[in-house]
Amino acid sequence: MATNLQTSINYLKGVGPNRADLLRKELGIRTYQDLINLFPNRYLDRTKYYKINTLYQNTAEVQIIGKITAFKEIAQKRGKRLVATFQDETGTMDLVWFRGHKWIRESLKSNTPYVVFGKVNTFGGKYNMAHPDIELLTEHEQNLRSTLQPIYPSTEKLSSRGITNRMMIKIMQNLFLETGGKFVETLPENLRSNLKLIPKSEALLNIHFPKESDALSKAEFRLKFEELFYIQLQLILKNLIHKSKIKGFAFETVGEHFNSFFKNHLPFELTDAQKRVLKEIRVDLGSNAQMNRLLQGDVGSGKTIVALMSMLIALDNGFQACLMAPTAILSVQHFNGLSELCKKLKISIKLLQGSSKASERREIHEMLENGELDILIGTHALLEDKVKFKNLGLAIIDEQHRFGVKQRSKLWKKNSFPPNVLVMTATPIPRTLAMSVYGDLDISVIDELPPGRKAIKTVHRYDSNRLKVFRFIREEIKKKRQVYIVYPLIQESAQMDYKDLMDGYESIARDFPAPEYQISIVHGKMKPADKAFEMERFIKGQTQIMVATTVIEVGVNVPNASVMIIESAERFGLSQLHQLRGRVGRGAEQSYCILMTSHKQSENSKKRMETMVRTNDGFEIAEVDLKLRGPGDIMGTQQSGILNLRIADIVKDSDILKHARQHAKQVLKKDPSLGHLDNTVILDTYRQMSKYKNIWNYIS
Ligand code: ADP
Ligand code: MG
Numbered sequence: 245m246a247t248n249l250q251t252s253i254n255y256l257k258g259v260g261p262n263r264a265d266l267l268r269k270e271l272g273i274r275t276y277q278d279l280i281n282l283f284p285n286r287y288l289d290r291t292k293y294y295k296i297n298t299l300y301q302n303t304a305e306v307q308i309i310g311k312i313t314a315f316k317e318i319a320q321k322r323g324k325r326l327v328a329t330f331q332d333e334t335g336t337m338d339l340v341w342f343r344g345h346k347w348i349r350e351s352l353k354s355n356t357p358y359v360v361f362g363k364v365n366t367f368g369g370k371y372n373m374a375h376p377d378i379e380l381l382t383e384h385e386q387n388l389r390s391t392l393q394p395i396y397p398s399t400e401k402l403s404s405r406g407i408t409n410r411m412m413i414k415i416m417q418n419l420f421l422e423t424g425g426k427f428v429e430t431l432p433e434n435l436r437s438n439l440k441l442i443p444k445s446e447a448l449l450n451i452h453f454p455k456e457s458d459a460l461s462k463a464e465f466r467l468k469f470e471e472l473f474y475i476q477l478q479l480i481l482k483n484l485i486h487k488s489k490i491k492g493f494a495f496e497t498v499g500e501h502f503n504s505f506f507k508n509h510l511p512f513e514l515t516d517a518q519k520r521v522l523k524e525i526r527v528d529l530g531s532n533a534q535m536n537r538l539l540q541g542d543v544g545s546g547k548t549i550v551a552l553m554s555m556l557i558a559l560d561n562g563f564q565a566c567l568m569a570p571t572a573i574l575s576v577q578h579f580n581g582l583s584e585l586c587k588k589l590k591i592s593i594k595l596l597q598g599s600s601k602a603s604e605r606r607e608i609h610e611m612l613e614n615g616e617l618d619i620l621i622g623t624h625a626l627l628e629d630k631v632k633f634k635n636l637g638l639a640i641i642d643e644q645h646r647f648g649v650k651q652r653s654k655l656w657k658k659n660s661f662p663p664n665v666l667v668m669t670a671t672p673i674p675r676t677l678a679m680s681v682y683g684d685l686d687i688s689v690i691d692e693l694p695p696g697r698k699a700i701k702t703v704h705r706y707d708s709n710r711l712k713v714f715r716f717i718r719e720e721i722k723k724k725r726q727v728y729i730v731y732p733l734i735q736e737s738a739q740m741d742y743k744d745l746m747d748g749y750e751s752i753a754r755d756f757p758a759p760e761y762q763i764s765i766v767h768g769k770m771k772p773a774d775k776a777f778e779m780e781r782f783i784k785g786q787t788q789i790m791v792a793t794t795v796i797e798v799g800v801n802v803p804n805a806s807v808m809i810i811e812s813a814e815r816f817g818l819s820q821l822h823q824l825r826g827r828v829g830r831g832a833e834q835s836y837c838i839l840m841t842s843h844k845q846s847e848n849s850k851k852r853m854e855t856m857v858r859t860n861d862g863f864e865i866a867e868v869d870l871k872l873r874g875p876g877d878i879m880g881t882q883q884s885g886i887l888n889l890r891i892a893d894i895v896k897d898s899d900i901l902k903h904a905r906q907h908a909k910q911v912l913k914k915d916p917s918l919g920h921l922d923n924t925v926i927l928d929t930y931r932q933m934s935k936y937k938n939i940w941n942y943i944s
Contacts, residue, residue, distance in 0.1 A: 499560030541824025563637025
């Protein structure tokens, strides 16, 4: 009979209540199942031994053969530490224990060959290994069954309480003995043979005790595929269920507004990418399933016109539309831009902001409810309870990363039925991540800039070159261009950042004196009206320099601005730098981005600057960003299961991810309810999955 994998590890040979408690607290392992799914972090080539004179600091775990020549106890602040001198033919090092002294002294023999295994540190100019795994060389040789030894995740507490890697291996061996190494298969036969995936039991055996590296790769591939497959299956199913449950309304006609705009008022020819994306949106809107689409497009790729034309389709079908932007400045800009584009059409557009006057609000509320208002543009103010639509057909959210999922769903609830939703973002999310995080959204990408744009030239300059940079600014202003100078403003140190900004402003004002030069300044502490006023001066060309914090990061469009200077650029993340750079390069002129840093820079910062200088491609930048920061810091990932990945790595395993997604789609296309006999395994596994949060709690 198969062992019940829900059995508590208390009952496993070699564990017992104390160790079970530690394993639960430190690694979250409660059951046999949790333990079998504790995959090694890496593997040590057991045929490889280090010599003491080849160690260098922070070497990962190493194996060394040598002898103990002496023990001594050394008093320290609290208690004593036991130090053994360990010697090989090239030198000596220390082995250190902070507890269990008596037992260690009694059980370890001097001048007898041992193999020690552990992480090497230096202390007082000498190498040491604390709480090493230690084994007689003779025993070690007998135990050497496989050359690849698993290194399990551990914590300081575990190793200091005697749960060493060697003990973990023993415990794992016991688990295999007790269960006979037989585990429930979780992928169907046809899929496995199709993709040459090894059986589950074989994969688990080889992930823990690989015979050789080829067997290990096969085991890894099978388990990574499985992990990604079920995550994708879940996301795609969610999307399908969503579509079938939530009926939108089919926007069947493309009518007067859209056609008249397209024929007579389009200010430029759409790019192929814009056309393609519009078609995707039209198909969505034309079906009676609710649209839930993410529109990705680099800064300046022309998302706004796509948003407008989508709204026109809604209007043509007798519905209202709204566009929500994350900042007041941006909403004003959208309002002005869209009003201008639509002035020849018979449409009513209004702007609603936090600062809108009561009388204005009342009018907007009324017009919304009686259907006189076609398009409402605004900030978070759109989410207020008082804002009620007569029939909202399409809600567009610009720069989606500033809004949470909660806010998205709040917009939906504004109707008796959920409107179609289009979220637009200029922060390109790497495709691999988008697939995992936004698997429940459909995705459109504008991957082409409007023609005639000159690539922005980006350079990195040190603070010591500031005078040269100022000279360059002067030249550009002489050519009637405008310049942004941006300072970091980061919450925790806001007071100091604010001082930096003001100091910077003063020094710029000295170098660029009135009346020849006019300078705008915009920062978060200003009243919205003052901000808008300063912004307006810059947009109208009355000021040549805009000194600002990152409030201008999102969306602002001043085509005549051709220089973006970013102060303390090392303090910005890649995606933010890229966003800021996107404020220039919007006109026909050559634009520049100058990244200013001090000479002192971290490796990570150097890499960011290099990347910015090398490429303008938002997707490439996003990939580097993902590699530098890991998925955890990238917006939106917190809500997804992606952080719980046990064995796959969405950066390194993006190819497997693509495969997994494709196969999950295929399975669901042929058999959406998973009722087919072939898919019983998938259905069972999926059902288990819905019960538990972490997928590895059910996959075994
Ligand atoms: P973003 O995607 O960053 O929101 P915008 O919609 O603000 O970009 O567009 C950036 C600029 O490019 C605007 O000035 C817009 O008028 C212009 N633009 C957009 N599409 C085209 C096009 N197909 N041809 C020429 N210019 C375009
Ligand atoms: Mg925009």
